Amino acid sequence: MTSYRIPEKGRVNQGKPVRFTFNGASYVGFEGDTLASALLANGVHLIGRSFKYHRPRGFLSAGSEEPNALVGTDRGPGRFEPNTRATVLEVFDGLNTTSQNHWPSLKRDIGAVNDALYMLFSAGFYYKTFMWPKSFWNKVYEPIIRGAAGLGKSPTTPDPDTYASRFAHCDVLVVGSGPAGLAAALDAGKSGAKVILVDEQAELGGSLLSETDAGINGQSGWQWLEEARSALAAMNNVTVLTRTTAIGYYHQNLVGLCQRLTDHLPNPPADAPRERLWKVRAHQVVLAQGSIEKPLVFEGNDRPGVMLAGSARSYLNRYGVKVGNRPVIVTSHDSAWLAAFDLAEAGVKVAAIIDIRPNVSGHLMESAAALGVEVLSGWTVTGTSGRLRVASVRANPVSRSGVVGSARTIACDALLMSGGWTPSIHLFSHTKGKLDWNEEGQMFLPGEATEESRCAGAGNGVFSLAAALAEGAAAGAAAALDAGFAAKAASYRVDGELVLTGANNRELPTDRNTSKAKAFVDFQNDVTAKDIRLAVREGFKSIEHIKRYTTTGMATDQGKTSNINGLAIASDAVKRPAPAVGLTTFRPPYTPTTFGAFAGYNRGELFEVTRKTPIDGWAEQNGAEFEPVSLWRRAWYFPKKGETMHAAVARECKSVRESLGMFDASTLGKIEIVGPDAAEFMNRMYTNSWTKLAPGRLRYGLMLGEDGFIRDDGVIGRLTTDRFHVTTTTGGAARVLGMMEDYLQTEWPDLKVWLTSTTEQWAVIALNGPNARKLIEPLVEGIDLSDEAFPHMSVAEGKICGVPTRLFRVSFTGELGYEINVPARYGRAVWEELYRAGQQHGITPYGTETMHVLRAEKGYIIVGQDTDGTVTPDDAGLGWAIGKAKPDFVGKRSLTRPDMQKADRKQLVGLLTTDPNTVLEEGAQIVLDPSQTLPMKMVGHVTSSYWSAALGRSIAMAVIEGGKAREGETIHVPTPGRTHTAKVVGTVFFDPENKRLSA
């Protein structure tokens, strides 16, 4: 294979070859190459197929703006990554890469038929092509679209890599290490300020790496760069981060950085994180992001071998690679001429320079003549040929009056284009900084900043090297000064720099039918100039609408190379100036960023904390299945060997009803409310009246929001006149305490009350069943457990198993029950002691599922399951819990609003299915008439539904419009395949007289 490497050129280490593969073929590149430069050195331009039309594509650029050259990289099991830009992917020994978006092969791709069917894929094709017939949508269109959509293949195995993250603070953060960024970092660094300098590339230098002509302070650009690097490395107060992309700029000078640590290494250390996400809080920020070259828009501008001229120059000067043996230049900007000259000087035959502008400065013309390069100024390009690589370019003269003359075909193997340069304003835009339109340059520039930031260099529209250095130095010094350091801007002398100018274009003039031209604006999403004009003709006038309709700028490159061309064409089509049409919003991240980097350490067990009770370990050892309840994991049921969940729950229920069960209720939220005004505070927070509750007694408490809807409930004990032991739902604990704090701190700061969360201080063991008292009687000291002394809804302090306890006599099952609160550290010991002592009664540990069934049999609600934030006490059948004599409590006033008293409110009822074996699905919708036409009127839904072992049939609760008045009626529950019927009943299914509570 012919080599396109030029031995004496470039910065890659030509003494250090590396071997890599692309689509299974083996290639050799050099250390310092990107995949793009290494493939180009091997004469490979065809790198992938386009997204929509599957057109063959090559490398458009040499940087992170690349829209075409997306490849899959495979670094071993679980380490496949799609959509890596070949232009920033560093090659190393053993790198394996594949092209994307084609079948069966890159060179022969069936999907390319889309290219011939382009009329189906015009702007808004999603909304047009696949509309009719309606029945085709589910079965035909959607599967095809989903199958064809997406770029690259997603990896399917878990990512074995680790990702790090860290915070950092600095005085001055400099983004970009081109001339402006380097000058800024040097002056800020010299002031003693703490500086972080970041650059997305593997080495510092930015545009300097691609230039060879200009000199700085009497040195060559590269010599100066070497000195600048050494100077920065010698400053202890300066941190230089390469391979690090500033991905987002957030409030108060917080900048997100993604540092790539191991992707460039053939053998990364086993324990090294792959990437590190930095969150840098900077006192001052200097943005020196540089600029991106604009493509020209003409038919066939996407053929492999058609490339940005500045990128071709980068490949030549930085990587020592000529992108062709017979390139043609097409440009409207002087900078492309420099690419032509550099190539010609390197011995490449430049076939022609086609400049759109009729007049080009004399010194460029002279240089071209001296190098023997033909110049066609005032010409246009109207087409290209070549199937998998450009073979010729069709050029036409354009008269002063704009008439396109007859075409001439020029053979070439590369076409290097330049439409000028666009400042990178992405990070500045993240901060909502104002953008100013520069009419002469047809570009947006950073205007007034919203953050403590400065822009410098090409990213600020300052393109000359001398001016960029001066602006960078000034920005660095000013930033350091604002951060409190004495700083001075250095001055630089630049020699040999040409003043470059350019003109701006929309689509290039052509003599061909523009309605058939594929002149690409957005290469990654396959959007052409005519798509944008079509969108405007169809009525889309706002740039945000045009963007979404055509998808221009919506690909993973966020339109880095396409936005301004798209804007110029849209502005022409809607006949409004570009700044009035405006730019679409830039959003972080600047370049695609891995999910791994964002997740950082927060994955697997560290994704979320798992709260465990003191008794959790016992449950685990005794074979419990667990379920998550808010952040807690709770024992769900305790299956015996070979037992199904259904059988285990039925056994646990039976045991509680017939003898004795034990349940870990430690997750209940607990709040200690103490102070002289404790009862008054309780009166205001809960619906119930607390004044007359005697110490030693419990009461069910109901809490509303100010809107009158149920927020939480729980059993509350009064220990002394000034001390309440409040319990809340497991998931509601923090919310309830927060709400109490809110009222206490901001509405009633005069009340003398103190609130303390004690959820984790108490372990709670619930004992339920006819034998509950028998079990604890011998174990309790200091409390008379007789029914008279310690009736249902009592609380007392004493000892159990020798440790202090707050003993509640309370039941959430309808059986004789106790909740034994002991200090958390004794929880497991007491549990084990009760379990041992309970063997004589066949004591059965049970989990949350059995608890749910038992409470449902009694019609006890679970807040959040049977209520949903729109349920009033009356809706839930809890009107009795309201202290009607109280003048006020949170939510009271709302209960008398007209809407809260309507007869057709959804009310909680019981349901008994006609077929006793049918257990309805929770959440199933309820209708009154099952034969009505679709869509049916839904009058409520099932909230709880279980198999009741005690009753030998299913039971359910539901909320139904006007439900209470419907008792005895039959309702219908349509489910896929079958409609169930059920009778509306009361909510208490078992022991309605509550005889068992005091048995």
Added chain:
Amino acid sequence: MLLIRCPYCEAERPELEFTYAGEAHIARPADPSKLNDDEWKTHLFIRSNPRGTHFERWRHQHGCGRFFNAVRDTVSDKFAMTYKAGLPRPTETELEKARS
């Protein structure tokens, strides 16, 4: 991520430590039963939702636990100032001073 100054801790802390708690300076009526339905509706549901200066409450949930008031611009997200619960709404002059 915002940096928010807790007026009780007298320190700037990252947003992660705080929770938002709605519009400020909406006092619960001393006797809600005195309000007619319309007045109660206004108290309960009607908020100013301005574009620009917003008086709002925050809680230093994972710090001192206190509720406090803040003045934030809903467009730029910039805080002009924070102040303790119970203090009156700052005047325009005080806000100007805080912003500069």
